Amino acid sequence: MGISEERAEDWWEVEALYDLCFAPGRTALSSYRLREGVPPEGRLCLLWRDEDGALGGAIRVWPVKVGAARALLVGPIAVHPTRQGEGLGAFLIRSVVERAAQAGEARLMLVGDAPYYGRFGFRRLEEVEMPPPTNPERVLGLALRPGAWMGVSGAVTRAVD
Template sequence: MYSLKRETDEDWWEVEALYDLCFAPGRTALSSYRLRDGIDPVGALSRVARDEGGVLAGAIRYWPVHVGDAQALLLGPIAVHPTRQGEGLGALLIEESLAAAEGWDRVILVGDAPYYGRFGFAKLEDVLMPPPTNPDRVLGRALVPGAWDGVTGQVRQWSP
């Protein structure tokens, strides 16, 4: 059994270590990280999952971005400790955090369509992540019906 809670400042470095374990320290060189530079994650949606002993088992973060003239959430990274994979924890993190995304209309991510399709994500046409992202891996989910209709353009860093 896991408890899911909002990520706090005290969780930050432990979560970073989990991301390094799952994605390697070079993960921050990916182009999607340029969208996160100097921007705080959306604290109301970023979650940590801990087991009964308080050990970190998984984490998910979201970041505000712009897609063309629209606002969106960038999902990621999401990670589950290698010893906890296959238990449904990733699905739990995604579903629980998206259920709390009030006030947001759309979510974007870079990932595998077969995995994320079961959560309602589909390939976005005419939405461009910073290169060298494979366009087939740019996926979106409307949190409000029709939220992606007519949304096109470059994904860029958030600016209020």
Template structure:
């Protein structure tokens, strides 16, 4: 049985190994990683799924700013190859989004594929500029409260740069 819990300091290396396994070499060169440098993740939303004590999946969130608006940057989310196709990634996303809503976050964004993330309500964000070379068509957002993305535009910045 897979159990879900908060990511703790003891999970760091196992979770990083999972991300290394699931993503191409050089994943840390992506523009989204520039937004994470020197900024702590939102610990309450970083979750680890374990089966028999072994990491099966993980998700992380980071605080960012879009113009003057606070937002969450979802990612990375990964599921071990032995658990892919079981719905674990969807469970991580749905559970963490509900936790973000309960914590009174208004909006979430990510860089990803609309066919996958659209199932969870994410849609293309026009006027939101991720650092290059991000494809603008892959910048997606989800309003956790009605209208949270209305009128929000500008460059995405690390939260530390905008405080």
């Protein structure tokens, strides 16, 4: 079946995948506070299903503010344990980057391992502060337009109107 946008009816299946792939208490992480009450960027929340329709991986994207600037917070991303090691996570990340750029978005950010995400162009955001207890070394960003992160600094907050 391949890649598709997540639909409302997929929500609980994706949540079950996240529960399977992440430690209990994942929703206690500071990044979840940034998502509360904020709808995800539906066009960038992607699923990958195999030919039988089984969910193999999922990635979600949420709007946030960095200071006064808009950014998109990538994650969580999960790949079913039976599909890990096949490049599916990389495929989902590349798909989000490509679709966000095509949609005219300026910047992406995430909390993750620099050696892994660096291969997609993500770099440490030294002037961006995620809510504690996030390790500042793991706050990474990708400019989808040249210079999109220049001059963008400060606390990451919920994108609410």
